[in-house]
Amino acid sequence: MADPSTYRPKTGEIPTDPGVYRFRDEHGRIIYVGKAKNLRSRLNSYFANPATLLPKTHAMVHHAASVQWTIVGSELEALQLEYTWIKEFAPRYNLAFRDDKTYPYLAVSMGEKYPRVQVMRGERRKGTKYFGPYTAGAIRETMDTLLRVFPVRSCSPGVLRRAERSGRPCLLGYIDKCAAPCVGRISEEDHKALAQDFCDFMGGEAKRFISTLEKQMKEAVAELDYERAARLRDDIIALKKVFERNAVVLAEDTNADIFAVEQDELEAAVQVFYVRGGRIRGQRGWVVEKVEDATDAELWEHLMQQVYGAEESQQDNIPRQILLPELPTNHEYLAEWLGGLRQGKVSIKVPQRGEKAALMDTVQANARQAMLLHKSRRAGDLTTRSLALAELQEALDLPMPLLRIECYDISHVQGTNVVASMVVVEDGIAKKGEYRKFAITGDAAIDDTASMYDVISRRFKNYLAEQQERAQAAPASGQISPGGEAAETVRGKFAYPPNLVVVDGGVPQVNAASRALADLGITDVAVVGLAKRLEEVWVPDSDFPVILPRSSEGLYLLQRIRDEAHRFAITFHRAKRGKAMVASVLDTVPGLGPAKQKALLAHFGSLKKVRAASPDELSQAKGIGPALAAAIHATLGADGSGEGAAPAVNMTTGEILD
Known part of the structure; x- marks a missing residue:
């Protein structure tokens, strides 16, 4: 841990203007961003008596290796810049929001041809309206009830395409919970209007729809159309059920x-x-x-x-x-x-x-x-994670705490479609945003040891390159830098090195990883391997493994990391293998990439029509110029017969796809 006195700026060097400051660690990574009305007063408070600091503040200033600041014109500018940098760099010591639950939203994709109602979580999409958040049970019940009155499409894109091809709606269409635009029961415009009515109801116009349905029900009764009146009555009951589910707590115009x-x-x-x-x-x-x-x-x-x-x-x-x-x-x-x-x-x-x-x-x-609930859970979780990390550090005789662990796994089938995965754990918690995938080709794909050497070399070469770039761009510690300095634009993908590298395998894989680090001159990263058969922990240049007790929390942690790396690698391998299963003659056309292939097939409808097209007709497709059109025509056969050109083939079954 660093001594704050080694990088503390002189008091007279710190301005008294409003601004934003950043603490960086020894690797140049921003670990904390803050703002202040008076930079001098705020920064001096971090270098006060350590006994007066909060535990996390104490840990942060001892983890940091430098501090920098940027002067701004006003407190409003400081507020905006602070948020921008927190969002961009995600400093580990800034306020971290962890939901106690993941809350779903009721979403309507108004940007689609046929808008879809669905339950969504996570990032928001353009052209989609969101309502909520709700609890999981309530949102399903709400959606199911409203589809009775507003039968908007709720099926997946795959189900929609199958219905359009077959000319038959899915089950929801048969039970009147979907207007079935896929088979033409309702026009595109009318379906979009129905989806808008759904949004209006969820947006607070419930009383208008209920009043309209009540008026229609009375008209149906007056016309002695009791069957229609009964359906309208059930719709009214359904809407009122949704409308009254949430009690009125404030005036109706309160948002x-x-x-x-x-x-x-x-x-x-x-x-x-x-x-x-x-x-x-x-x-x-x-x-x-x-x-x-x-x-x-x-x-x-x-x-x-x-x-x-x-x-x-x-x-x-x-x-x-x-x-x-x-x-x-x-x-x-x-x-x-x-x-x-x-x-x-x-x-x-x-x-x-x-x-x-x-x-x-x-x-x-x-x-x-x-x-209260979080404290009860936190006690067990923190104790277990701390125990696991401490056990590993002691068993491997490492001088530094294991703040960051990276695990690597190789996946392939008989040497084909070789890929690798990197998963990251910080403070015992998975950092999925920093997972990485590697495609391995050429000599590096000969065997697992060559692949492991290649992956470790690539990962740490990127780290060294980014460190060099960051060193060239970053100003000296404490320097007053203008807003938008070049250093802040260097957002490294591999900027933060691990304390421990774990590989899935035994002695050969461990030695390959260790050799890769040694060849790059990196000596402060430990390497171990976890062998599957006996769950032995191997270290470089050792004839015997480190044996952790079967009940060891440290072993459990290594197993979880190894299994996560294997899952991530095999998922990538399957995706790559699936793409490689289908080969097309279009792949042989120079300059015709996946996007232009897709545009070409969308324009003509089939490979057969592409073969029959003239160069002038080919150039009418989006992104296809005269030179590329001539190359396509020459590759597929000038007479349109496709002689000499291989058809599209499924590489697993041998089935001709053309």
Whole structure:
């Protein structure tokens, strides 16, 4: 661990202007980003007596190797720049939001030809409207009920294509839970209008639809059409069931997010209720790791940045009101920033009395319960992870804690389609965003040891190249750098090296990996191998393995990492093998890549028609120029018969695909 005094800038060198600062580790990786109204005052607080620092702040300043800052013109600019860098570099010591659950949304893909209603999680897609979040059970019931009244398509693209080819709708079409646009029961325009009605109902216009159906039901009764009246009655009951599921808690014109927090010295549990149209539409929770000795007001500022700053949360999901137990620091600038994202006014308030204050008490009770649950889970989880990492460090006699472990596995079938995987674990937790896949060809694919040498060499050559690039771009520690400095644009894929490399295999694979590191001059990364047969841990240049007890948490951790690397490798191998199973004559045309092949077949409809086309006709396809058209025509046969050209063939069955 570094001594903060070795990189502490002189007090007189630090400006008193507002700005954003970054702490970097010895590898140049940004590990913390913060902002300050007065940079000198804030930075000096990090180099105070270590005994006065919070545990995480103490760990951060001792992990760092340098500090830099950027002056900005105002506190609003500092707020914006801080969020931008936190989002781009994901520093490990900044506030980390971990959902206590993954909440689904009801989504309508209005950008498709036939809009689809589905339950979605994760990143948001352009052209899709989202409603929620909901709990998993409630959203399925809501969707099932509404499809009775608004029979919008809900099938997958594959099911839709099969129905279009066969001319028969899927089961949902037969039970009247889909209008079946795939077989022409409803036009594209009418189906899109139906999907818009679905969105309008979910958007708060429920009363309008219920009133319309009640009027139609009365008309059907007056015309003695009792069968239609009964169907309308059932539709009304269904809509009312969805509409009344969420109790009215505030005035019907209220759109607000209500937050509360329960915290201890290390973490904070945050809860939010989403109120739309006066009704609670959803609930969400986070667990926040605290780094700085931040006040509640500073905590709320960071929370608002990360909750509403994400692209998928902007505009549509930022409400008119945000209700908090305490006003954030710089709440005027924060409201201005959020208003710019929403393209409308946003107010941040603290409810003092009445229904809003009472609802905040309910949110606070949920936060308190979430914190208790997290603590009970955290105790066992942290203890197990710490024990596993400590056991490994001791068993392998390593000088440094195992903050980062990388595991590599090779996958192939009899030497074909050779691939490798790299999985990453930090602090005992998988970092899936940093997993990598490698395709291996040529001499490196001869056997597993050659493949392992190739993969390790490629990974660490990239690391060394990025370190060199970062060293050339980064200014000296403490230098005042202008906004948008070149150093901040260097986002390395392999910038952070592991403390331990684990390979799936025994002595040959371990020695290959160790040799690759030695050839690159890297000596501070340990290498071990985990052999499957007896689960033995092998180290380089050793005649005997390290035997960990079968009940060892360290062995369990290695096994989980190894199995994850194997899963990731075999998934990539199967995908690559599947693509290699189909070969086409179009692959032999010089300059005709996958995208242009797809455009060509989309234009003509089949390979047979492509063969029969003249160069002038071929050049009418998207992306096909005269020279490429001539090459296609020459490859497929000038007379259109395709003589001398191999057909498209499934390489597994031998079936001709043309």
